[in-house]
Amino acid sequence: MIDLHLIGIGTGNPDHLTVQAMRAMNEADLILLPRKGSAKSDLIDLRRTICTAVLTQPVRVVEFDLPVRDASGDYLGGVNDWHDAIARAWTDQIAVHLPHGGRLALLVWGDPSLYDSSLRIAQRLQRAGLAIGRVQVVPGITSLQALTAAHAIPLNNLGAPVIITTGRLLRTHGWPDGADSVAVMLDEGCAFETLAPDGVHIWWGAYLGMKQEVLAAGPLDRTGPHIAALRARERDRNGWIMDIYMMRKGGAISV
Template sequence: MRKIYVIGIGAGNPDHLTLQAAKAIGRTDVFFVLDKGEAKESMIELRRRLMKAYGRPSRRIAEGVDPARDRTPADYQGTIADWRHRRSEVTEALISEHLLDGETGSFLVWGDPSLYDSTIAILDEILARGQTLFEYAVIPGVSSVSALAAKHRVPLNRVGRPFQVTTGRRLADEGFPDGVDDVVVMLDAQQAFTAHPDADIYWGAYLGTEDEILRSGRVSEVADDILATRAEARARHGWIMDTYLLRRPER
């Protein structure tokens, strides 16, 4: 039986790699990489460094082209489902062609594979089709959420109170969830935090990397700076990953 690891490699700092993850990389015969184009080259570079540092000399790399998707769809859920399906077909072809019986393959996933990532769902879809067989295990990593809280030296929740991880789209459409005053928002292309000027924000981009940017303060006071900084960074790098904690004041 072929085996696959889905390995969380942290938010960008090589020192965030866990011992469990390093051992799994060392057991890997084939690493699977979906190429997102030149603009995402820096996102692949960390994976290459980890493969070289902890992988076998005989390791192989199987690369596929990540399917494009509409970033401003009218039907968001349907668009994502279609994109994941097309990704699963590319992924299945890579596994079938490059992973031999008895070998181990790995996907090196930014942050933690169980948070804001589709690799697990894609592998489950492949297995459900019943044509390509393997077993897989998930190895947790340091998420951008954990890295953000650590960098700003703040807890995600306040005593006896919940917090929620959500999307910029949901925050823009619905505001703060009922009964929740602390929300972690991931990949907010809409900058939905600007609708909450009285809240405090703890924002970070490229967390754990050499390009890391941090901002914090009352939204009314730092929103313009965050918007300008985000736009400049995205233009310079060709991509951006950012996360923030939005916290309503005590009531």
Template sequence: MTKLSLVGIGSGNPDHLTLQAIKTLESADVILLPRKGDEKTELADLRRMIASELLSSTPKIVEFNYPVRDADTPKYLDGVNTWHDALAAIWQDLIATHVPENGTVALMVWGDPSLYDSTLRIADRLIARGIDLDITVIPGITSLQMLTAAHAIPLNTLGGAVQITTGRKLRDEGWPADTPTVAVMLDGECSFQSLEGDDLHIWWGSYVGMDQQLLIEGPLSEVSAQIVKARADARASNGWIMDIYLLRKSA
């Protein structure tokens, strides 16, 4: 049986790695390190730095290119599933080629493997292909934690629910009923623009935890355009962007 360790490494600050994450990476036989294109070299560079400078041992590092998801697929989930199948095939080949029998392979996952990430879904595909895996998840600090900490706000209101959703659902279905707080990640369409009303407050952040972190907060009706511009400028400057925001209705 191959042991697969999915290790959350936080949202851009190596100081946020847990001792458990470091120990797990150090004990791996192989660390798979994804490359996601020239525009996201900083993400690969952080993983390389962790492997070379923060670990006391030196597991074998195997880098691989991430397949590109076909954004033109008519049905969003069909495109995502095809993309995940391609990733599972790459993982299967790399494990067969580089991981010793009954060995341990680790992947460093941005944020947390169990929140708004698909590494666990891809691992399930390997099991469905007949690969005998023992999966371990090492939780990490998430962008949602970083956002609320950076803005110094609690995640929820007193006794209030929080819904983590997508920009697409926010645009298509509007504000979820009986939910005072909504969190949205990686919303390239800035879907908060589709919401109306003067009772909404937004806390937005991009590159949270990284040196280039940007934060904007205020009444949505007042700062919406500012966020749209800041996001576009940051993406143009860096070639990529990761952002997240929290929306809350006034009592």
């Protein structure tokens, strides 16, 4: 029987770990660390740093190569195939390193509940007949929390809703109905460039919580081109980028 612990580790800063996360890591029999290719070596390095800083018990830490998503076809179909491949990779590692069961921990960027698919992949293991006992989620600081903290802004206007969406949906459908505040995640480009910028304020951040953290904020019509140039520069410099932004109609902060 495998007990699966999905541990939110924030955005790469060991200071973002909760006491619950540290305890769950030390109680694990195995921690799996995914390698995402040489261009994102910083990400595996951060996970290694977190393990070195936190582990006080002899927990086995194993690295494995994460399958690559095929982005050439249908988006949802490609993601589902990718999740199937990741589930098979987890199963292979469990067969080798936990053949008699135990506690498996996976370190999840941000929080497992927000634009992360670890819980969906865990369901695949259960449907495949793997003896999964308990699935425990340890919440973590999300990139959205790190963004609002870095800019010292509230997530919402007083008594008003916020919509969290993706760059792909923003580019396809425009500004979502029903909210004056929009948070955008998983943007492979600069989807904000497709919007009418008048009256919109943007707060942007990349590599939040990491040593190379970069921030920018201001009216979208003036700040958008600066963010696009800054994003391209940082992506070239690091070989990869993880960023997030929030936009609000009607100015910076409504009191």
